[in-house]
Amino acid sequence: MCAAEPWKGPGQPGAPLTPSNTPRPQWPYCEKRCSYCNFNKYIPRGVDEAAMRSCLVTEAQTLLRLSGVQRVESVFFGGGTPSLASPHTVAAVLEAVAQTAHLPADSEVTLEVNPTSAPASRLAAFGAAGVNRLSIGLQSLDDTELQLLGRTHSARDALRTLAEARRLFPGRVSVDLMLGLPAQQVGPWLRQLEELLRRCDDHLSLYQLSLERGTALFTRVQRGALPTPDPERAAEMYQEGRALLREAGFRQYEVSNFARHGALSTHNWTYWQCGQYIGVGPGAHGRFVPQGAGGLAREARIQTLEPDNWMKEVKLFGHGTRKRVSLGELELLEEVLAMGLRTDVGITHQHWQQFEPQLTLRDVFGASEEVNRLLEQGGLRCSWEGLAVLDSLLLTLLPRLQEAWQQKTPSPVPGG
Structure with a gap:
């Protein structure tokens, strides 16, 4: 959720590793489960948002104190669908971070957004709560593909939300586009990307579909109801897409991420530089060196998955960490190599x-x-x-x- 000093800016050669812990609050609820998704998500049947908010605040403060972080450079609200949470919840978590560590006014604060859960008035309210960057899960500009993916929005919804987001957060809007879907063809997909380039801001992510066991889409492909995605065709989409983005002035600063005009994601750069970060909320992952543990070993932490059980643990212990694994020196170097x-x-x-x-x-x-x-x-x-x-x-x-x-x-x- 955040990155701390010292920091020279993302992507600057020779910039030192950020030693900070970066909390990433997770909102675990979605309107429905997408057909390709195997993340830790839940369809709510009456969410006690006040209780969830209180526990997010408590866990963020507990883990920040445990990490010893003093300065926060970025906060990332992920999910689930965090744009289903109220702006009041976002504001409360940011206030808790600011009370526990220094949160500069220019810190990057990103909220993941789904088009159907983010009308203009709601986006503006998130801005007033402290959000200054949006990551919009468009995934496709083709209505048939969106239905295949189980998305709740249409291409028209996506473009309307994107336009509203750019008006409210100029230069601070990222969009996702998926490739390698069953039966997807290179030409039509490239036309989607060209259309998006006429309308998008300065950050764009290209993600190849991964068929995950246990998802509805995996089952349909396995049963023969849908063709198996063609890896060679997906590779062609990726190569053609990244070439198109380069021609449009985008820097491919990471395998899946492209930016122009310096609009790199500070938060994600922390991951790729193997900086430390805190996962807050049900199912969140973190990596940091706990203070008071001798400062010797970085731990990989996973928070309890199920929201109700996680809240019970937070109320009892101040956090809901379910699993802690100390990373060996070689394991850490392998991550530095693979991520860098x-x-x-x-x-x-x-x-x-x-x-x-x-x-x-x-x-x-x-x-x-x-x-x-x-x-x-x-x-x-x-x-x-x-x-x-x-x-x-x-x-x-x-x-x-x-x-x-x-x-x-x-x-x-x-x-x-």
Whole structure:
């Protein structure tokens, strides 16, 4: 939900790792479950919003104090559908953050929005509550595709919400577009993207559909009611789409994310730089070093999934953390590598050394002449072409890291 100082700005080569904890409040409720979604979401049958609000406030304060964070640079309200929550709830959580840590006036505060839950008056009320950036889940500009995905809005609803959002939050609106749907064709999808480019703001995300077991869409494909998505066609959409965005002046600063005029997401950049962040709310995930635990190990934390049980735990203990796992040094380095290479900046020597001061990038990857040339230019990063095939590159790079780590820390000899 937030990122803390020191901070030189997202995407700046050599910018130091943010050591902060970034709380991300989760609103777990949706109007309906989309056919492709396997997230922790619930269809409400009468939500006690006052109780949920109180617990979000309590847990945010508890975990912020536990993390020892002093300055917050971004807050991200995710879900579920957080635009179904009242602006009063958003304002209460932001006030709790500001009471526990310093929340500068220019901090990025993002709210995920679905078109059907965000008329202009409601968007304006969220702005008054402290939100200054919107992320709109359009997913498609084709009504047939939207029905296939189980969305509750039409293409017309999407474009109307986008226009209202841009009027109220100029230069601070992000939109999502999905690719690789069953039977989806390259040409019509590119025309959607072209239409969106005529109407969108300065941040856009392209996401490929992932068929998740247990979802309605997975079941329909498995039963043969829908064709299996074609991975080669999806790859063509992605390549054509990113080329179109580059021509329109967008920087592909991460595998799925594109921005122009410097409109990068501060909050998401924290994830890709392996900064620390706090997950607040049912099913939220976090990664931070708890203060009072010696400050030695970063923990991966998962909050209790079911909202009613989560609220009971928050009322009893001040937070609803269900699972805590200490990350080993190698696990953390694997994350630094995998997440950093998702960005166009990659991993600078300075960034790597903040996680591993002894084993340098050259120690790990210097055996390759091609990689050595990159390291001489300041670090390790993917080319524009390489971002499109990152998964295959990691199949080569991760074993090299694991081998170098084993050589650095040999196993103890039994009986020695």
